[in-house]
Amino acid sequence: MNKRHNCDKTCWNCPAAILKGNVDFRACGQSKEEIKKKVEENPNLNMVIECARRPELGHFEPNITFEQCPEWIETKYGYMLKEMRVMILGIDGYLGWPLALKLSKLGFKVAGVDNYWRRDMVMEKGSHTAVPIQRMTQRLQSAKEILGTNIEFRKIDIRTELDKLREFMEEFKPESIVHYAEIPSAPYSMVDCNHALKVQDNNTLGSLGVLFAMKDIVPESSMVKLGTMGEYGAPLTGRPIFEGMFPADAVLQWDGREWSMGGEMTPRNPGSFYHVGKVQDTYNVYEACRYWWLRSYDIMQGVIYGVHTKEMAEDKRLRTRFDFDEWFGTVINRFVAQAVLGIPLTIYGKGEQIRGFIGLEDAMQCMIRLIISPPEPGQYDVVNQVSAVYRIVDLAEAVAEVGKEFGIDVKIQRLENPRVEPDKHPMEVVSKKLEGEFGLDPKIRLKEEVRRMFKVLTNPEVKKRLEEKKHVVLPKTRWNGDKLEMDKLDEYEPGTKKFKLELKQQLDTIHGNDKELKGIKENGN
Amino acid sequence: MEISDKEFNEVITSKEPVLVMFWGSWCPVCKRSEVLLREIAEDINYEIKKMNIDRNPRATAKCNILGSPTFILFKEGKEIKRAIGAQSKNQILAMFEND
Numbered sequence: 318m319n320k321r322h323n324c325d326k327t328c329w330n331c332p333a334a335i336l337k338g339n340v341d342f343r344a345c346g347q348s349k350e351e352i353k354k355k356v357e358e359n360p361n362l363n364m365v366i367e368c369a370r371r372p373e374l375g376h377f378e379p380n381i382t383f384e385q386c387p388e389w390i391e392t393k394y395g396y397m398l399k400e401m402r403v404m405i406l407g408i409d410g411y412l413g414w415p416l417a418l419k420l421s422k423l424g425f426k427v428a429g430v431d432n433y434w435r436r437d438m439v440m441e442k443g444s445h446t447a448v449p450i451q452r453m454t455q456r457l458q459s460a461k462e463i464l465g466t467n468i469e470f471r472k473i474d475i476r477t478e479l480d481k482l483r484e485f486m487e488e489f490k491p492e493s494i495v496h497y498a499e500i501p502s503a504p505y506s507m508v509d510c511n512h513a514l515k516v517q518d519n520n521t522l523g524s525l526g527v528l529f530a531m532k533d534i535v536p537e538s539s540m541v542k543l544g545t546m547g548e549y550g551a552p553l554t555g556r557p558i559f560e561g562m563f564p565a566d567a568v569l570q571w572d573g574r575e576w577s578m579g580g581e582m583t584p585r586n587p588g589s590f591y592h593v594g595k596v597q598d599t600y601n602v603y604e605a606c607r608y609w610w611l612r613s614y615d616i617m618q619g620v621i622y623g624v625h626t627k628e629m630a631e632d633k634r635l636r637t638r639f640d641f642d643e644w645f646g647t648v649i650n651r652f653v654a655q656a657v658l659g660i661p662l663t664i665y666g667k668g669e670q671i672r673g674f675i676g677l678e679d680a681m682q683c684m685i686r687l688i689i690s691p692p693e694p695g696q697y698d699v700v701n702q703v704s705a706v707y708r709i710v711d712l713a714e715a716v717a718e719v720g721k722e723f724g725i726d727v728k729i730q731r732l733e734n735p736r737v738e739p740d741k742h743p744m745e746v747v748s749k750k751l752e753g754e755f756g757l758d759p760k761i762r763l764k765e766e767v768r769r770m771f772k773v774l775t776n777p778e779v780k781k782r783l784e785e786k787k788h789v790v791l792p793k794t795r796w797n798g799d800k801l802e803m804d805k806l807d808e809y810e811p812g813t814k815k816f817k818l819e820l821k822q823q824l825d826t827i828h829g830n831d832k833e834l835k836g837i838k839e840n841g842n
Numbered sequence: 843m844e845i846s847d848k849e850f851n852e853v854i855t856s857k858e859p860v861l862v863m864f865w866g867s868w869c870p871v872c873k874r875s876e877v878l879l880r881e882i883a884e885d886i887n888y889e890i891k892k893m894n895i896d897r898n899p900r901a902t903a904k905c906n907i908l909g910s911p912t913f914i915l916f917k918e919g920k921e922i923k924r925a926i927g928a929q930s931k932n933q934i935l936a937m938f939e940n941d
Contacts, residue, residue: 329897562870564874566930577930579878579929580873607868610868693868694896696870697868698873
C-alpha cells in the first residue's frame, strides 16, 4: 500500500470542517418534511460548510481532498492534518506513553490525562514494572530534553472528574481523542465483586462520560477507542471473526427465506467481566455515533507484546512500563519474564488456546493511520488490530527457542486453567481493513521482538527488579473466585511434545488466508 | 459510482435500468453494501450508482427515502422497484429480473 492511502478523503472526514448549522443531518424517516420544505423554498440549495482552520474560505462546498488542502501535509503514514490536536486518555500507560512520544515527534500537538491507576493496581498486586519508569512530570521533562516534544498533561480521573476533563477539552479542543483510559485486565476483573464493579464502572461509565463531553465540546473530533479481540470470544463453530459487523454477503437462511446480515453487529462472547465491559462500551460508542453524529474507530486489539519503539530506543528515560504479574502482564511479555526468572513458562491446560497478537510498534503505526484518516460524521467502524494468530503453546516454544540464544534453559509447565474457556477451539480472524484501507505495513516479527525483550530483561538492573517480585508471577486468580495457585499438570522440555494442529487457525488478510500455521516459522511470523 | 444532486436526473432517465443505493456515512450497513455492489457491478451489464442522503437533499426528498440503505431501480425516470435495508447478493440481482 502506498503512503497516500487517505489522499482522496475530503472535508467530510476532516475535524476542522464545521458542519453544525450548515449541514442538516437527519436519519431517514425523521423530519423528511422539513428537508422537503427547505428544498422547495430554496431551489439553489447547495451543501456548504465552513472551515475552522481556514475561515477565509467562508461557505464552500466540502469537496476539497486531503491532497489538495494546504492544512493536510504528506507524511510516511499518509496525509496528516498540520499540528493535529490529539488528546490521549491514559497517557501514562503501556500504550499511552509510547503513542504520545510518537505523535509528538511527528508534529502532532499532544495532550493527555491519567489517574495513575495502572501504577496503583500493579502495586496492589505486589508487583512493579520490570523496566524502571520515571514519574510523569519527569517523563515529560525527559521527552522535552531528548525528543524536543511538548506534551501537555493533567492528572484527571475520567470517571470521577469529568468536569475537569471537560475543562481541559474546552481549552485544548482535541481533533482526535485516543481512549486508552480503561483497566485492561481480565484477571483483575475476576478477583471479586469489588474488582468487577471497579472495572466495569471505570471502563464503561467512564467512556460514556467521555462521549457526552465529546458531543458537547468537540462533536467534530473522532474517538479512536481501544476495544479488544476478547469481545468476540472464540466461536466453536469456527465462524470467521469479522471486523465488528457482518459483511454484506453474509446471509442468514431460515425457513426457506434469506436475509443479508450486512452491517449488523457480530455476536459477542466475552470471557471475563472486563471483556463484558468492553462489549458494553462498544454499544455505547455505536449508539452515541448514531444519536449525535459522533465519529469513532473501535479497535479490537489483539494481545500486545514488546518493548520497542523508535522514540523510546533513544534513551532509557523514555521507556514504557513492562508488567509481568498475572493481572497486567500480557502473555508473551510474561513468558519472557518467566524465562529470565527460571520459571517454567506457564501454559493453561494444553495451551491450545488461539489468540490474535500484535507487536507494540505495529500497534502504534495502526493508531497513527487511524488518527490521520478520521471517520465521517456519524460513522462508527471497527478494525481487528491483529498481525498474527498463534496458539499459546507455540508461543511458549518460540520463546524457549530464543531463550537458548541467551544461554537460558527454558522449560514449559502446564497448569490447570484458571479461566472458563474451551481447551481447544478453531479460530479464523479477519483483519483486512488496517492494511487494505489504512495502509498498515506491519514490521514487527515475533522472534525479533522476543529477542529485544530478552535483551532488556537480562539487563542486570531490570533482572533485579524482576527477581524482587518473582512471587507474583504464578497465577492465583481463578474465574470461580478462589485464590489458590493452579495445580501443575505437567512440566517438560520444549520441543519434546508435539500438539498436532487439529482445528482451523487462520488469519484472513488482504494478502490471502494464512492457513494452518504450523508452529512459528523461522522468520518469526 | 457516487452521484450527486447535479447529475441525478440525467442518471435515472437512462433507457437502461440503473440501480441507485441511497446511503449515509452513519450507516454501517451501507459501507458493507458498497463492497457487494462493486462486486455485482463487475458481473452485470447494468449501471449501479450510490448517493449520499445527507449531502444531496433534493434527490433524497424527491425519492422519499425512509431508511438506510435504500435501493431503488430506476428506468426512464421512473421508479421500478425499491428495497430497504441490507440486501443479499441474490436479492439485489433479483431486482434486475424482468427488466
